[in-house]
Amino acid sequence: MKILVVAASYSANISGLQRHAFNMVRCLLLNPDITAVHLVLAPWQRKMAVSAGLGSDQRLAIHFEEMDRGTVARNLWYYRKLPQLVSRLKPDLVHLTYPMPVDAEAIGCPTVLTLHDLYPYEIPRNFGLHKVLFNRVILQHCLNSVDAIACVSETTMNRLKQYASSKTYQKATRLYNCVEPEPFCATQSPLPGWRGEPFLLSVAQHRRNKNIPLLIRAFDRLLQQKQIQPSTKLVVIGIKGPETHLIETLVSRRGLHKSVIFLEGLEEMELQWCYSRSEAVVLPSVTEGFGLPVVEALLAGCRVVCSDIPAFREVGDRHCEFIELREDAEETLARGIRATLDNPAKEPVSLPHLSAEVLANEYARLYRGLIPAASIAKSMTRNSSIQLAAPERQSL
Incomplete structure (x- = not known):
């Protein structure tokens, strides 16, 4: 399966959206059924991508697509230019890492949306009067356009049921964010002027x-x-x-x-x-x-x-x-x-259901249900000569 992951967003600094995208890519590269991953970012996210340390797996290609940073310009890129990129790369499936306007008919292959929250409805003051209306329109458009919705929690699933139609809700499944213990820790404090204060x-x-x-x-x-x-x-x-x-x-x-x-x-x-x-x-x-x-x-x-x-x-x-x-x-x-x-220090908690190994299989299972069997067979044949390598887990 050849997957195109779209993660271009406004921020040049790491946030939850980008961390989700990078961790999802790591998950996908753990599954041998994933023959190629194309990650789409904005030009101003280049430094972030370098810091992410996604490893040297030859199945991964990162694309920095030319676009303006303004909200309108970015949304027009998703709607007008993304189908052109899909036509050029010919993925089996497109995974949108957050709601964005998409011309699903022009994309021409199955689309999946990661739904993190329903903030435009739950807490409109996050956006302001005019922006919240714009965000609601984009959200509903995307929910209605995609083939499947991967909710990051049961909580988000419940919110979706509250704010979307029953037809839209039927496309949803719970697929947790991937979160694993970070194996690396900085040796110097990132806090300016820190001298050991609590x-x-x-x-x-x-x-x-x-x-x-x-x-x-x-x-x-x-x-x-x-x-x-x-x-x-x-x-x-x-x-x-x-x-x-x-x-x-x-x-x-x-x-x-x-x-x-x-x-x-x-x-x-x-x-x-x-x-x-x-x-x-x-x-x-x-x-x-x-x-x-x-x-x-x-x-x-x-x-x-x-x-x-x-x-x-x-x-x-x-x-x-x-x-x-x-x-x-x-x-x-x-x-x-x-x-x-006043409580004693805690021991690290084990949360295996959020591990990359578990979620890699869940992503692949979701994709298989959307991609026609003939496309999967063709993709596997086309990439049979690729040697699969586990992605190196580095710092973001």
């Missing part, structure tokens, strides 16, 4: 659903009440977004500019350093589609404090300190953090 960690984009202002207020409460050491830092790792100005203003007003550190674009080894050195990982999201940082933190042996929402329960049940965020959310979150810090 720190709390949150991995979150600057979006409304991540609830970063609440986390900052709870952190400040702990400092003011002397429930944590005055030298303690709060480290927030994630790309900037609609909430950045609000977050920075809050930090400034509370005089926390020396205590709160914002980072983005970390390589996987650097992120692993942060997980391994943190006192606790704190994630007070309002809603999520999967909960990647929860899984990564558990695999790294971190203590985790998180909001009690379905996505976090699905991936971290029995392993996390769950907080119900109600009217007294700031006090409750601060109390939960303090209680977690």
Whole structure:
């Protein structure tokens, strides 16, 4: 099977979308039925791709397609230029790593969409009035156009059933994100000026659903009440977004500019350093589609404090300190953090159902059900001379 994976997006720094795409490619290359993988990225994602270290498997080809970075221009590229790329590369199937406008008829082969969440409906303030309407149109168009929808969790499956037609929902299946223990860790701190101070960690984009202002207020409460050491830092790792100005203003007003550190674009080894050195990982999201940082933190042996929402329960049940965020959310979150810090250190948790080996087979099973048998046989014959090699697992 020859698979085209489309992952070109706005960000030049690594985020959950790109990490999903890179991990999915690693999964696919583990399966001998996958004879070729073509990964499509934008020109500004070249550095990110180099850092991903996808290995030297000869079945993988990475394409940096020329496109403008603006929203309209990128969406026009997906709709108009992607079919041309498909015609040239002749894959057996196209896998879209997030919702984008597609001319399915012009593509001419089966299409799969990874659905991470239903944020345009669940939390419209992530986008703003005009952008949320645009995102809803794109989302519904893509859901209706593709042949199959791979939801990253049961939580996302349930949301899809709520916001899509029954016909669309029938195309959906649950196919978890691939998340494995990171075997490499940076030897130097990625935190500027770090001198061994304790720190709390949150991995979150600057979006409304991540609830970063609440986390900052709870952190400040702990400092003011002397429930944590005055030298303690709060480290927030994630790309900037609609909430950045609000977050920075809050930090400034509370005089926390020396205590709160914002980072983005970390390589996987650097992120692993942060997980391994943190006192606790704190994630007070309002809603999520999967909960990647929860899984990564558990695999790294971190203590985790998180909001009690379905996505976090699905991936971290029995392993996390769950907080119900109600009217007294700031006090409750601060109390939960303090209680977690009093607990002993955690051991890494094993989550084999999220492993590349398991998911490689699930991807292949999904693809086989969509690609005509004749196409699979032709693809296997055409690539029978290729020697299959397990992809090298390196840092992102």
